[in-house]
Amino acid sequence: MRPWFTTEQLDPDTYIISEYRHWEETHCYLLIGTDRSLLIDTGLGICNIYDEVRPLTDKPITAIATHIHWDHIGGHKYFPDFYAHQAELPWLRGEFPLSIETVREMVLDRCDPPEDFDVNQYQMFQGEPSRILYGGEKLDLGGRTVQVLHTPGHSPGHLCFWEENRGDLYTGDLVYLDTLFAYYPSTDPEAYLSSLEAIAVLPARRVLPAHHSMNVPPDTPAKMRDALRQLKRKGKLRHGAGVFQYDGWGIWL
16 A cells, blocks of 8 residues: 655654645654654644654654644644644634635645545644744753744744754745745735745755755745845735746745
């Protein structure tokens, strides 16, 4: 049987778990410290990511969401210890702005699901986090520290994660090589630029996205920032302005 997840080792204590059988190609990241492990996002929830992660670490696992969209919290149900940003708590309590029927359509869109997957049983994860985040927190995993950055724009409580000692920047849906989404009512193009301003100055060695190609040049956040600055000067950094294409990426406003 063809596996749903593709797992790759980035470092001796860091793994990427990807869902290449769905068009979004969601990436989740397992960071293993000496005391505990951190799982950044849990994917679509089509298959059980816990079964994929558990053999990789014997440490307690905390799940953390870059943001509360279905393709990033689908496996949260397997991790009772999870963190989320305060701004998106309503979405975890049943107030997500899309219907479950619409979400199910998106889950099946351009997807090669397992034969036993029943999309009619698919539900968006609901629950209360074990810790509420606001941005600025430092998470000590034992031997490695991850800083939480509040980076709204794609969503109100979007988070990036910065591991300064390694120069690793986990960018969620703020930065990746494809069309960035900033057109939903819950997005904020001006905040998107402000978040890019904040992360573009970080001395990142690796930019690790939540979707698509893993080969994101470290200067990509700065290039995106510069492009959005230009759109703002032209009065186009707003909803309804259209789709703007650049070298290897675009943004839908």
